[in-house]
Amino acid sequence: MPKLWLLPYFHTQPLGSTTFPSPTLAFCHSPMPKPWTPPPAPRRTATHQLPLVAEAESADLFGLGVLGVAWRGAAASSAVVEESRAGVARLPVAARLSHQQHVAQVGDVAGGQAQRLDLGQLPIGRLGGDEGAQRREGGVDAVGAVALSRVGRVPLPGLAVQPPGFLAAPPLAGFDAEAVGVQVEGLLVGARALAAVLLVLRQHADLGVQDIRNTVGNIPMEWYQDFPHIGYDLEGKRIYKPIRNKDELDKFLEKMENPDYWRTVQDKMTGADIKLTDEQVDLVHRLQKGQFGDVHFNPYEPAIDFFTHEVMIHPVTNRPADKRSFIPSLIEKEKVSKLVHAIKMGWIKPRKPKEDTPTYYDLWAHEDPNSILGRHKMHVPAPKMKLPGHEESYNPPPEYLLSEEEKLAWEQQEPAERRLNFVPQQYRCLRAVPGYPRFIHERFERCLDLYLCPRQRKMRVNVDPEDLIPKLPKPRDLQPFPTTQALVYRGHSSLVRCLSVSPSGQWLASGSDDGTVRFWEVCTARCMKTLPVGGVVKSIAWNPNPTICLVAVCVEQSVLLVNPCLGDKLLYGATDQVLESYVPPEEERVQPVQWVTATSEEHSRGIRLTVQHSKALKQVTWHGKGDYFATVVADNSNMQVLIHQTSKRWSQNPFRKSKGLVQCVLFHPIRPYFFVATQRYVRVYNLLKQELTKKLMANCKWVSSMAIHPAGDNVICGSYDSKLAWFDLDLSTRPYQLLRHHRKALRSVAFHKHYPLFASGSDDGTVIVCHGMVYNDLLQNPLLVPVKVLKGHTLTMDLGVLDVVFHPTQPWVFSSGADGTVRLYT
């Protein structure tokens, strides 16, 4: 008959010891009995004092062992479980954990209910439940055997991991009636718990005499309250409760009389009274005090770790290595091959090498330099001290030592003048160097240096003076311009005041103080005609219209319109015809001047018309179309400026009021503007609107002459205080530039018609030719470069050049001088 013997192994071990022996699960195997029959009951009872449960090294097995023990009082245990569940809630956590485990094990096996177990995945509960019926009918041995055998076959992953709290509850190891009880009850506090303990104890106490076959199970006992029995025995007969017929009085009497009444408790299962022994009472007392049930148990024994930090020579377990530890893992192989594939396909990029160059950032990059921190940038370092040189050595090279003369000279020098403020001296060794007497003094001077060091940074602008000079192109690059005197037109016997060139550039007319007007061939300096006019010629102007051959000559009080009869015969013939075709208007108009037709004698000389003014004339100038001309009268009245129309022989006075002494007038070459230069201002009038358009301040004392750029936006003014003012009419009413190149008064200024040139003639006998480039771009200012000083005229009566005029097509300039000559510069 197969049997499972649980050997009384642990019995010899002292209870409470925490050192477990090496696992010696000592049970005898024999083939599993089929059909299994429970062992005889008497045998069970006979083993009362015997340990029934084999000790296992693991707490799980141990727990099962407890289960087996608990089996014997299954009914009571269920009560315990019930009770304890209520009480657990009030327990400390650690205690509750261990308690729960025990209770679960106990309750589960005992009641056959599926309780939650903390034994890993071990389906102990179901095990217990399945075989609950067997257990009820069979003995505890059978149950335990089954349980153990099952346990042995099931891998227990939780085996090695033991909660420390569990280890701290070793007293259950021993199979002792008290110990079991204590272990179960030890955690319970309170009267009800005590009652439960007592139940167990009573059961235990009655183990020998009482029929434990009452197997009502884990049912509420009040179900048997109204019955005379509790449960049934194996034969199916009722197990009767002890007869209880005591009334209150009997109870009282018993209470009074029975000295052991206080230690008598009633067993609910049987209804019998149990008298507690002294040990039991003592146990109860200790439990009530919260002490361990075992008198010999010392809870404060030093703990010894199962695994120590020391390296041990033997393995903790001698379990052979798993097969998987030496067989390559298939899963890993698959994973690796997947990774390799991914790397091959480029799905996984190799990790970028980490840049080990440290990254810095400019903490002050965005700092406002004007902020208070900015001044740190203007940090002025302390003046550096001169580093010691060879002279300072205690043993300087001999060339640094002063000779006698040098020493004498040093002494005679002022202290501030000395190159060295000490005398280099030689010592035998450093030890022999005496204390430096001027140390304090020099420290003080150094402190003074630091203190008086200028902390203000002087913002010195480093400007090369060359840069301040405007970058003007070299005159060589601005050619052509007149450079040398080419021709001298001699013939006048007195100073030549005025010049005019025919529009074709073939003829030159000059008027002189000798009372003649001379006409010259430009290219040969041949005087082609001389026209005596009987007076000083103040101004002469060739008609700018190339189809009209007419020269206006200012002689004293009249303007002579002269046909020089030069050039194309058809032209000057046509001019005569135009002049002759004048038909006087029917009604005589009141005019400020008189238009007089020349006499035949005058006509033969070339004079065609005479415009007689009331006062002496200063200047005559033509309008660009060649029909109108303006004259300036040397007068201070409002009749200073007159505008005449040749074809209609009609004159008018455009100004009602005198604005000052008019120096010269000019017509704008393109637009209907009229420039009137007084001593200090140049007024620009719009002839169409008859209003003042602009007033240019010449910034000089006495304007002498004026010329307009052929484009019409720039005006130059020469003045008697030797200045030449260039006005940009679009820019300002003040001069754009004021050129002071002449040393004496300017007499005349002129613009070239095509070339960017202008010239000025002065009393110092020179003509200065300047490059005056005017750009079409409005944003670009004119470029004025003086290019040439032309000399040639000799000073006569403190007068030099009186008039300058440009050749209309060539870069040539004519100048007339007080020496009676006209000169051509090319």
Added chain:
Amino acid sequence: MAQLTARFRTENPRYAVEDVPFSVPAASETADLSHLINKLLAARGADHKYVEFDFLIQGQFLRVPLVTHMEMENISTEEVVEIEYVEKYMAPQPEECIFHDDWISSVQATEEWILTGCYDQTARIWSLEGKSIMTIAGHTEVVKDVAWVKQDSLSCLLISASMDQTILLWEWNVEKNKVKALHCCRGHAGSVDSVAVDCTRTKFCSGSWDKMLKIWSAVPTDEEDEMEEAANRPRKKQKTEQLGLTRTPLATLSGHTEAISSVLWSDAEEICSASWDHTIKLWDAETGGLKSTLTGNKVFNSVSYSPLCRRLASGSTDRHIRLWDPRSKDGSLVLLSLTSHTGWVTSVKWSPTHEHQLISGSLDNIVKLWDTRRCRQQTVLLQIPSHSL
């Protein structure tokens, strides 16, 4: 004193010396070498008159001591130097002075006569001795240029251009010493500054201040050309007193933007004109087309062409005489610039016989004869300080 070995050579057989190397002092100048040659020549023949020579080394005139010249020209003094010598041009002395009443604008000489144009509105014919033979009056303005057209023993054809915008073609009967205005060439609208007769003597061209270049026929005819005169033009007074028959131009070449100062026939079919617009233009006389333009940067006063060296020489208002290659295309370079005048160069003329020589007159009153064979210092052969004002 260092010596050089030189070998003398000349193209004139009259002055040839034997072709042997001579040792000459290195510092010798033109005069020393000339003495040497003269001595050699005198030793050869007794009837030798002293002749001044000029010396050329590799086509360049010797103007400094021999060794200096060779150093400058990087000629080795170790080897035998070949020196060419020519008879020196001596400055001519004025033999005769022909006095005019007024400025002379132009002069043209033949073997027998001298024709001058004058500012007193006449042209004159002078004998070579300076005798006034004929005064040709007819122009109403200054005569600017004159030219011979044809010379026969009996009659001569000549033209005169004037500031009165006409060119008169005259026939001068030498025997009777009478001039007759054959034709009055009208068409210019400005003073006619220059005329030139072509080599066939049948055509002439004229350049005028009106920027036009006109080609006329120089053949005298009896018909009068029709004046294409507009109806509204004023009736001309001159018509009645006009000399000769009116002639109109064969062609008018327009292209210059300024006055034409000088014209010439460089070829039978090519006209060259210099203008104030800083250009020299070459025209095809047949088609009237512009062939090429030479652009300078100054006004051209005068231009001359040498068929010997086929160069144009131009005198301009900037003291320089420039030589041009007329066959090069537009924008051609100045080949050579001759500078020593101090005033405008008003006229240049190539030598008709010598391919390297040209003569120039300037407003600085000096006439210079140039040799275009290059020399760094001086190309001027002689200066004629002739005129004085």
